[in-house]
Every structure is written in structure tokens, then in C-alpha cells.
Amino acid sequence: MANIIILGAGIGGMSAAYEIRDAVGKEHAITVVGDGPVFNFTPSNPWLAVGWRKPDEIRLNVTEPLESRNIRFVPTRASKVVAEANRLDLVDGNSLNYDYLVITTGPRLAFERVPGSGPEGFTQSVCTGPHAEKAWLSYEEFLTKPGPVVVGALQGASCFGPAYEFAMILDTDLRRRKLRDRVPMTFVTSEPYIGHMGLGGIGDSKGMLESEMRQRHIKWISNARVTSVEQGKINAEQLDEQGVVLKTHELPFSYSMFIPPFAGVDAVQGIEGLVNPGGFILIDEHQRNPTFPNIFAAGVCVAIPPVEVTPVPTGAPKTGLMIESMVTAIANNLRDVLAGKPIKARATWNAMCLADMGDSGFAFIALPQIPPRNVTKAMSGKWVHLAKVAYEKYFLRKMRKGKADPVYETYVMKAFGIDRLKPEEGAD
Secondary structure, eight states: OOEEEEEOOSHHHHHHHHHHHHHHOTTSEEEEEOSSSEEEOGGGHHHHHTTSSOGGGSEEEOHHHHHHTTOEEEOSOEEEEEGGGTEEEETTSOEEEOSEEEEOOOOEEOGGGSTTOSTTTTOBOOSSHHHHHHHHHHHHHHHHSOOOEEEEEOTTOOOOHHHHHHHHHHHHHHHHTTOGGGOOEEEEESSSSTTOTTTTOOTTHHHHHHHHHHHTTEEEEOSEEEEEEETTEEEEEEEOTTSOEEEEEEEEOSEEEEEOOEEOOGGGTTOTTTBOTTSOBOOOTTSBOSSSTTEEEOSTTBOOOOSSOOSSOOOOOOOHHHHHHHHHHHHHHHHHHHTTOOOOOOBOOOEEEEEEOSSSEEEEEEESSSSSOSEEEEEESHHHHHHHHHHHHHHHHHHHHTOSSOHHHHHHHHHTTOOSBOOOTTOO
16 A cells, blocks of 8 residues: 655645546545635636635635545645655655655745735735735725735746736726726836736737726836835836836835745755755646656646746746646556556646636637647637636536545536647557
């Protein structure tokens, strides 16, 4: 019997737990280690931050659904991965031994790289549930005395979709409250152009998002490097294509939200052969670490180089479908290695992103996510907003029921031409 530990209980970790259980059967032990027992559906955080969702509507206690699948849950944060000893140390002083470790921690939010940014400074965040709750409390206060709003993504960010979503959800909410005419809005991003998304653009994402922002009277500053944040003021530099400062900006704000740079979590920092200098997990084409072959990783914690060099640093995003693609590859490879077979599953890293805009939305399909691509599509319409609402309900139900990959989900993905795994090497 093998002892498999999954470090992280977010979207990647929970999906991995159920899918690995289905793949390896009942005879192997699976343990999920998470920072507390609550699963928060992160894509709904922008709605939570404007009061469109209550915390208990997008959260669930994972202990019971995991145990129903014979998966142990340890609600304690890890302090260190001791890779050479196959051991995971916890912050409470206890340790867990493993035969195989699957790392799905997500990132550490590196607000400290921009002085004054983040919930401990002067800007809000929608990256975690507690951050979104704090953002809502701040927004409630803002509504009593509206003023300028600045939303965006800091240099080094690798997740731009939520920044666009939040800006346009705010626009929608303020219009519904008949306060929009009192709120100048500016979008500040490290991307070289609007709609770059850390991916070099997806179809006509540039034109579509620029048009939407003009329609909503949202000004923007791209190629922007935020140098510091003060009470009520964003200090930023706008660079040209050669990375030379073109213009400086002092942007007043009464409310602000920024996506921060991401870094590797503390538990894996500095482990030679496991992580790159930023603390992200190094993996091969099978999601396995080359130095420690009993360690796999999926999600935002993995090391993926930027799609292209940009004047202001941008990272490549890891979307939900891309993460699930990684998880499927890991589950298949663990099944094979436990059966004494060579591993062969490779994730496609295909991406389908539903970006809600409050009363409409954009859908981006990139097959694969990293260019060059076989398929690139960008679509918009009210149906995207409805689809994202439906996906929220569906995913939370899947987590409650302990399901990895329901049959109807497989058929929906097939209808879009989306596969999670690449064909086996040598196959037609």
C-alpha cells in the first residue's frame, strides 16, 4: 500500500484527491493537507467582494466529503517539505511521511514587492476568501462616500482575468446603485496592452476588452509598474516598448484592488532541485519533479516560464481547466507507477476561461494555453455570465459529492474539442 499526500486543498488539491482516488483504487492511502477545513471557490471571490455572494454560498467544509471517499484530511498548514526524507513537517510540530507527494498549494501572494499594496496596506485583493470579505467591508464604506477607483494587476502578476472581472463587476454594481457617474475608474496593468492576459493575447482579446472598457468609461494604463501605494494615491510608471519610463502617474483613489505578484509558498522555498528561484515547483512533461521523482505538482505552484518577454514582467496564468488537465495527468501517472508501469500521461494544458463582466462576459478558448495554438477563440455575450454562475453551482456540488469527473462534464468538454491529456507518444 502506498501513502499519497496531497499538499493543498484548493481547486487543484480537491480535484486531485477525488481523481487520484478514482485512479488508484481503495487499497492506497490518500491524505489531503490543507490550511483549515474550509474550501473556498476562488473564481467567485469578485462577487463576494461586491456583496453579490455571501461567504457560506461559495464555501464548504471539506472534511466530510473527503472522508466519504476514504481520504484523510489534516487541517494544518505545512511548514516544510523535507524532500530527501519523504516527509512533510506541519506548523503544529507534527510530521507526515509519504511515498508520493502531490503539491497543489497555489501561490504565496507577494504584496511586499510593492510598498503599501495589499489588504495590510491600502489596496484590496480578491485572491483569497478572507481578502474578498475584507474588500466587501471596504466597499460598503466606500459606497457611503464614492470617489475614484483604481483596479489592476501589479508587475509580476500572472493572473489577469480577475482584475478585468472585478473592474467591470464594480462598474455594473455602481450603475445598478446609480452611483457610477460619481466614480472615475482607471485600470492599471503590467500587461503590454489590454487583453494580453500574460498569454500574448487570445484571439481578438485586445480589441474586445478595449471596446468593452471604452463602453464602460474605464480608462487604462498598460505597461505600468506600480512603485508604491500611499493612503489614497497610486504611484506608477508607464514604460515604452524598450522598458524606458515614458510617463509617471499619481492616481488618486477612494477604493483600489490589485492582483499581486505570485511566489512559491514558504514550505518549499530554497529546496534545491525541487523549486526555481521564485519558489515554483519544477516539473517535467508528466507533472513530475526531475530531482525527486516521487513528487508531482499541479496548478499555480508549478514553474512555467513567461510566454514572452514584456517591458514590465508578466507571468503565465494557470487557468482552472489547465489545472484540471495537470491533475488528470498526475492521477493517471500515479496509477501507472503504482502498477509498475512506465508513466506516459501528459497534460494538454488546454484552457477555457469564463470571465464575468457583471451583466455579460467573455469566453476565451486556447488549445493549448501556451502558444503556438491549435485553436484560439474569443467570444462575448450575456450567456457567459450565466455560464459562470452555472459553473459555480456545478463545481461546488461536485466538491460536496466527492466527484472527480462526471460523465456530463466530459461530454461538454468534448463538444468544445477540449481534451485533458495529449495522445500517447507514437499513437496515431
